[in-house]
Amino acid sequence: SQTIHQWPATLVQPVGSPLSLECTVEGTSNPNLYWYRQAAGRGLQLLFYSVGIGQISSEVPQNLSASRPQDRQFILSSKKLLLSDSGFYLCAFEGFYGYTFGSGTRLTVV
């Protein structure tokens, strides 16, 4: 079966510190992968998507970057976090019937 793993579940980081969130997918090959950010109780904003290894498309210019070093691995990074980077980050892959999301990472920048 196809599964997606995202970690950590929660993270508290000081302003100016680096960030690395990791997402891995199992049970599928060459999936389209996505990073979203969600404000509390609201819709999701697409940050990055990838159609293959090393292929990253950015939807919103910001303090974040993404990388796909392996087929089923998608990483969201920042060199220096800002307070405005706080939020709920979700990784997803596209399956036949729709998107499957990870359980999310709650990032608080203090």
Place this chain on the structure above:
Amino acid sequence: TQLLEQSPQFLSIQEGENLTVYCNSSSVFSSLQWYRQEPGEGPVLLVTVVTGGEVKKLKRLTFQFGDARKDSSLHITAAQPGDTGLYLCAGVTHGSARQLTFGSGTQLTVLP
């Protein structure tokens, strides 16, 4: 920029009542998906509607895609406390990768 407007933003009803959530856009989508999300979790796909005018039923939930494929509705009959959650519609567009444009969400609370 494609936008999906959902209404109402918040809805609090008593168990047993019926409700409808609306999802509207000025853009045409190839298909539209509905997700339900619980606190601290990722959204879970409920249904995908593809054809204009299509109606899909999932137990007490009825989903409809507008004829012009610009809008959709979710109707819940005899709501239960277990239906509580954030409901999100998402329009699908095709580019280099299929992308979802999410609505703003409807927070539903069903009181026992």
